[in-house]
Amino acid sequence: MILADDHVMVAEGLGRLVGEVADLVAQVENGKQLVEAVQRLKPDIVVSDVTMPVMSGLEALRQLKAGGSKTRFIFLTVHTEPQLATQAIRDGACGYLLKAAAGEELLDAIRAVMADRIYLTPHITKDVLQTMSRSTDGGGPSLSSRQLEVLRLIAQGKRMKEIAAQLGISVRTVEDHKSQLLAALGVKSTADLVKFAIKQGLVPE
Structure with missing residues (x-):
């Protein structure tokens, strides 16, 4: 798994958390680094913020999918807008949840995606x-x-x-x-x- 977040302290906390269910092979701070890391390491799953410097998580997803990447993306973000979540799923994301609900829900999302299911946080699924x-x-x-x-x-x-x-x-x-x-x-x-x-x-x- 690769973790992508430009907030170092947040990323470190998430890294310790996801270690319970997956092996963390890299941690990056922007979309460009994410694209390069996925192409090099070919992880099963990426947990990424949407808004990052240089290149957004969504743009990184689009580039990787266009290149044939099979890596599954879970977006973990502060953005609650249903339009953004909808666009993420349209672009090929397998999960979308909110940082405010991170914790056990993130582990649930990772397990769901590993089981070939889509995970949308209940907080915005209806919207x-x-x-x-x-x-x-x-x-x-x-x-x-x-x-x-x-x-x-x-x-x-x-x-x-x-x-x-x-x-x-x-x-x-x-x-x-x-x-x-x-x-x-x-x-x-x-x-x-x-x-x-x-x-x-x-x-x-």
């Missing part, structure tokens, strides 16, 4: 999905209200058992809905499903 819903042109596939409920909860990083308990249905039924969603949206994984849902605004307000 992000509403932002995308308002921007949709209505041209996406037709989904049932229950499918949309399942999709919304998947987008929040819920597990199958959690979704089943919240909706009062069996885990098998949730899995069936997920399979139908994958087929209807033409995607292959949970991560692809969530990214597609957010990009297309398929989750209602």
